[in-house]
Amino acid sequence: MTTTSPTKRGGTRVGVQKFGTFISGMVLPNIAAFIAWGLITALFIETGWLPLLGIDASWVQQxxxxxxxxxxxxxxxxxxxxxxxxxxxxxxxxxxxxxxxRGGVVGTIATMGVIVGAGIPMFLGAMIVGPGAAWVMKQVDKMWAGKIKAGFEMLVDNFSGGIVGAALAVFSFFLIAPAVTAISNFLETVVNFLVVSSLLPLASVFVEPGKILFLNNAINHGVFTPLGTIEAEKTGQSILFLIEANPGPGLGILLAFSIFGVGLLRASAPGAILIQFVGGIHEIYFPYVLAKPLLVLAAIAGGATGVLTNVIFQSGLRAPASPGSIIAILAQTPPGSFVGVILSVVFSAGVSFLVASVIIRSGRKRDLEAVAAGDTALADAVAKNAANKGRDSQVGSLLGASGGAAYAGSTAPEGTTVTRPISSIVFACDAGMGSSAMGATVMRNKIKKAGIEGVTVVNQAIANLDGGADLVITQRELTQRAEEKSPNSMHVSVDNFMGSPKYDEVVAMLESQKNAEK
Known part of the structure; x- marks a missing residue:
């Protein structure tokens, strides 16, 4: 068996991905709380659904x-x-x-100082003070690590945590709160300027390519969710919730492939539409864009159209729509924004469809010839752009032909072998949710079908890898980061979490392991 590791590439992209993952990692696990707040807001505020329906009893008002x-x-x-x-x-x-x-507790205490000192929703302050206070506590603990007399550990830990937390809360109240408030006000002014000047659609020029580079969670939940929540608290809705989450651009691109595409890209597109538009997993269309990089223009045009539509209709959502499903979007749409929100999805899908159709049809003859000749140019293009995260199994079959070493029983093209039994497999992705969860489900089903027992398969965020997994499976572009977090595990790179041929080879390896134990 081999581990498939991509060429080591550090640099700016990996650094940006790490920072983006850290920022979004603070928000993503708490999205349910944002949605709960949005539902409560939608139902009970004075302009909410219940008062508009004439239900304004005292309990609704309370x-x-x-x-x-x-x-x-x-x-x-x-x-x-x-x-x-x-x-x-x-x-x-x-x-x-x-x-x-310990870091979570101290970070929470310190953040209370920012909240009270600012008097406004302090999402940016929480993102700074929470991990910052935890780092300070970690450094303080290092000062007397191993020097505390037996029996006094709890006393020292509790009082040191309380003292550091209290001191940082006071520090945050007087110093950090004013600074973060100024930054928040500046960002709010910039957003308002872009909206009033109708320049907000230009954000799509950066947002849509950023999504393809695995920065979608960082962009949406690290930037737009905090700013949008503050705006929604003041006005009842925010357009920022729809800049990244609008499913229209991806829908248009997939529709264009369904009609004008060739080979497996065309065959898999209808199934991908269901996952992307209804399931809300936007990353399914990334391999399609990367197969033809010019399609990023279609995504940008569609995204800008959707934002412009919402600007014109002054529409938005009450709270984040996560995942970016049309169902979640409509559920978070206030009564007065339905027309604008629906049209933003329709128009963005239409524009991206038209642009994508032109791009796809311009190379259709060449693509047909390539498919007839058995060429893997499309799959190779996806591998070279190395930021794909497809979902559909048929797309996975295509991506599986994109090159790279694969498992082959005990064969080791790179000379590496299994060094320990495999009893735990972790699928790791940027956020540890959608894509890795789907991949883990596919692998569990394959292992169950093969009658293999005693092997656990879970999904995690790369940031949460602790080195305890025997085998870690990641998308090719993220393997380097996974290796840094879990250096003693075996690592496998795949192009597609939903259907890589390497899964069958892993199962074959587990079967060989099972037979060897008999």
Whole structure:
């Protein structure tokens, strides 16, 4: 058996991916809380669904934090959740990423200083102070590591954590809160300027290519979600939630492949549409764009069209739509924005379809000849662009032909062999959710069908790898980062989490291992 490792490539791209993963890693695990806040807002605020339907009982007013009686003051759920709950969850998650539970606790304490000192939703402050305070606590603990007398460990740990947390909370209140408030106000001013000047569609020039480079989670949940949540708290909705999450551009590209594509790209596109548009897993269309890099122009044109439509109709969402499914988007759309939001999806899909159709048809003859000759040019193009994250099994068959070493029982083209039994397999991706979860499901089904027992298959974010896995499977572009996090594990690079031929070879290796144990 071999491990398939890509050529070592560090540099700016890997560094940006790491930073983006860290930022989005603080928000993604807490998306359910954002959605909960959005649902509560949509139902109970004065302009929410229940009051608009004539249901304005006292309990609705209490939950929404409003009252028709000027003498009655209701805190409700909406305000406290966005002011305290969401930032503190982000801070705790960021602190845990740096220094485990202890870091999460100290980071949360320190972030309270930013929240109270600023008086506004402090998402940016939570992203800075949470992991920052955890790092400080980690350095403080190093000062007396191994020097504490037996029996005094708990006393020292509790008081040192409390003292550091309290000190950082005061520091954050007086120094960090004003600075972060100024930054937040500046960013808000920039966004407002772009909206008023109708320049916000230009964001698609950076957003759409960034998505293809595995920065989609960082862009959406690291930038737009915090800024959009603050705007939604003030106005009831935000256009920022739809800049990256709009499924229209991907839908248009996949429709163009369904009609004008050739070979497996055309055959797999209809199934990919269902996963992308309804399931909300946008990354399924990335291999299609990378097979023809010019299609990034279609994605940009479609994305800009969707943003412009929302600017014109002044439409947006109440809370993040995650995943970016049309179902999630409609669920978070306020009553007055349905027309704009729906048209933004339709128009963006239409524009991306038209641009993609021209690009695909311009090379159709050449593609047909390549398919007839058994050429792997399309698959090779995906491998060279090395940022794909496809989902459909038929696309996986194509991508599997893109080159790279594969498992072949005990054969070792690169001279490496199995060094320990395989009992745990981890599928790792950027966020540890959609794509890796789907790959883990495919592998579990294959292992179960083969009658192999005693092998666990789970999915994780690369940042959460702890070195305990026997085998780590990642998308090719992310393998280097996985190797850094789990250097003692065996690593396998695949082009497609949903259907790589290497899965069958891993199963064959497990069967050989099983037979050898008998």
């Amino acid at each position: 939950l929404g934090g409003w009252s028709r009686d000027e003498d009655v003051v209701n805190a409700g759920l909406v305000g406290p959740m966005i002011t305290y709950l969401l930032p503190l969850l982000i801070a705790n998650t960021g602190g845990r990423m740096v220094y485990g539970v």
